[in-house]
Amino acid sequence: MSARTKQGSAASRVFVAVALTAAVIVTALAAVLVVDAERSERSEAEEVTRAVAASLASLPEVAESLRAPEPSETLQPLAAEVMTRTGLDFITIMTPDGIRVSHRDPAEVGRHYLGTIPSTPRVFTEEFTGTLGPSVRTIVPVTVDGELVGWVSVGVTIGSIWSKILPRLPFVVSIALALLAAGLVGAWLARRTTRRVAGDLPAGTIRDAVASYESVRTLGEALRAQTHEHGNRMHTAVSLLELGRTGEAIEILTETSRQSQELVDQVAARRGGDPTVGALLLGKAAQARERGIEWSAEIDPHAPRSVLTAVDAVSVVGNLIDNAMDAAAAADAPRWVRVAFRSTASSPAGLQVEVSDSGAGVPEPLRERIYEHGFSTKPGGAQGRGVGLALVRSIVTSAGGEIELRDDPTTFVVTLPASVP
Known part of the structure; x- marks a missing residue:
C-alpha cells in the first residue's frame, strides 16, 4: 500500500x-x-x-x-x-x-x-x-x-x-x-x-506545495530587494566614476560589500548553517534597508542545524521576517527588526529562532486567531495574507517544535527539537 x-x-x-x-x-x-x-x-x-x-x-x-x-x-x-x-x-x-x-x-x-x-x-x-x-x-x-x-x-x-x-x-x-x-x-x-x-494528493503534499510557494515568494522578494539595492548602488557608483569622483564611488561599493560580507560571515560561521536561509537573510537585509527599517542579525556559530528542510526553513523564517517588517514599517520611529539563531536553553542540540520588531504588537484577543488560516490583521491581497503564520505553525508543530509570541518587544520564538543523526 x-x-x-x-x-x-x-x-x-x-x-x-x-x-x-x-x-x-x-x-x-x-x-x-x-x-x-x-x-x-x-x-x-x-x-x-x-x-x-x-x-x-x-x-x-x-x-x-x-x-x-x-x-x-x-x-x-x-x-x-x-x-x-x-x-x-x-x-x-x-x-x-x-x-x-x-x-x-x-x-x-x-x-x-x-x-x-x-x-x-x-x-x-x-x-x-x-x-x-x-x-x-x-x-x-x-x-x-x-x-x-x-x-x-x-x-x-x-x-x-x-x-x-x-x-x-x-x-x-x-x-x-x-x-x-x-x-x-x-x-x-x-x-x-x-x-x-x-x-488525490494527500494533505501533507498540499501543505508542502504551499510551503514551497511561500518559500519561493519570500525568497524571490528578498532577492529582488537585494538586486534592486545593488543595482541602485552600482548606478550611483558608475555615475560618480563618470564625474571623476572615484573615492566616493569606491566608498559606496566598499560599504555595500562590507554590509553583505558581515552577514555572510555570520551565516558561514554557523556549523549547521543552511545556504538557502543565508541567501534569504541577505535579501531580507536589503529589503529592510529599502523600506527604511534598521536590520540586525545575531547568528550563533554554534547553533545546530535545523530539522526542517530548506523549503520549510525558508517558509518559517521568511514569513516571520515579513510579518515583522510589516509591523515595524507601520510603527512610529524607531523602526527595526532583529533576527537571532541560537541553541535552545534546555538543549544545545535544539535550535531557537527569534524574530523581533518594533511594531505595536498583537492584541490579547487575537493571539490565537493570528494562527488561523485566512485571518490577518493586515489588508488582504495577492501576497497571500492570512496564510503565513498558519503555515509557520503547521510546519513547526509537524516537526515537533513550538511557536511562542512574547511581548516587549514583540517577538516570535520558534523552538525546534534536535535533528536525528
Missing part, C-alpha cells in the same frame, strides 16, 4: 471532517430538541399540579371532610373523580401530620405521605420518588381561618411526562435525518471541490 493511500487524500479528509462535523451538530441539535421537549412537559406538569392542588385545597367540602371523623369516605371518591377527568397520576389528600386519607391505591390510605411536607403552610413543588415511582408533585395546604387542617398533593409521574414526549421523537428524528443528509451533501460538494483543486 502506498504512502498516499495510507495518508488519505486531502479531498477525503475534507469529506470526513465536514461529515463528522455535520453529524456532531445534528446529534447535538436532536439532543437539545429532546431536552427542550422534556423541559416543556415538566414545566407544564408543574403548572397543572399546582393549579389542581390549589383548586382542591380551596374547596369547602375538602376542608369540611378533613375535619370529619371518616374523611376518606368522601375524599377518596372525590380524588378518583378528579384524576379521571384531569388525567393526573395521583391526588393524595392528607391530614396536617401527613396521614393519607385518599390515594390512587386504596391500600395506601392511612399510611404516611411519601414526600416533603413543608414546615409552614405553603405551596411546594418537587420531584420525588413515591409508591408510583419518580414524579413531579405539588403540595398545597388546606386552611380554615388560618388554621392548617390538611394537605393536598397532586402529581404526574416522570413516565407520563415521557409518554407525551415519545410521539414527538419521529418528528425530531426526521429533522435530524434531513439535516444530516444536507450535511453529507455539503461534505460531498466540499470533497468534489477539493478534488478539483488538489486531485
